[in-house]
Amino acid sequence: MRANRHRIFKPPAGLTLLELLVTIAIAAILLTIAVPNLQSLFINNRLVTNSNNFVASLNTARSEAIRRGASVSLRKNSATSGDWGSAGWTMFVDSDADGTLDVGETTLKIDNALPSPLTLYANNNFVNFIRFTPSGQSNNSGTFVICYDGVLQQGGDPRSRAIIVNATGRVRVAQDTNGDGIPNKDDTTNVSSCTNP
Incomplete structure (x- = not known):
């Protein structure tokens, strides 16, 4: 006697060409939307990280000056370039308070250059150095600006961060108070450029 076999139908495994094309189209649309946002996120992350590192250097110099009861300076490592970020900076006990x-x-600390395409410039008050006195005051008040690819903003997206140092030695990151993507100075005017804030 022969057993009556029933065959069970199993659909083929895998995707049809139409399903594959629809999946690829959806992925392409999502990538078109996500990639520019990821690029802005990446740029902002580099700006925040590197500006926070510079703020930490400034705050460390100030606290060392107070702790040691001596002037401590931060000086850019390049005498030829106005860009603090191109060669980094050195923190040192400045016995004669001349910034050299x-x-x-x-020497307390040497920081390396910023990664390309970041730049770090200071206004005329801190062209070559900033010094903190034993009381924690700075030798002047002024602004540093860190820029990505030499622009303050691009398409409304921030491409810069400004660091403000007042004469009392307080260091802070400037805010964009008017929402145009460019950080504002103490007087609420925009930072003017990446090379002379």
Whole structure:
């Protein structure tokens, strides 16, 4: 006697060409939307990280000046470029308070150059150095600006961050109070450029 076999139908495994094309089209649409946002996120992350590192250097110099009871300076490592970020900066005990690292003065920290395409410029008050006194005051008040690719903003997206130092030595990151993507100085006017804030 022969057993009556029933065959069970199993659909073929895998995707049809139409399903594959629809999936690829949806993925392409999502990538078109996501990639520009990811690029802005990436740029903003680099700006925030590197500006926070510079703020930390400034705050460390100030606290070292207070702790040691001596002037401490931060000086850009390049004498030829106005860009603090191109060669980094050095923190040192500035015994004669001249902003120059002389023989016998103690080097506290050397920071490397910023990654390309970031730049870091100061206004005329801090062209080559900033010094903090034993009371924590800075030698002047002024602004530093860190820019991505040499622009303050692009298409409304921020491409810069400004760091404000007042004469009392307080260091802070400037805010964009008017929403145009460019950080504002203490007087609420925009930072004017990436090379002379």
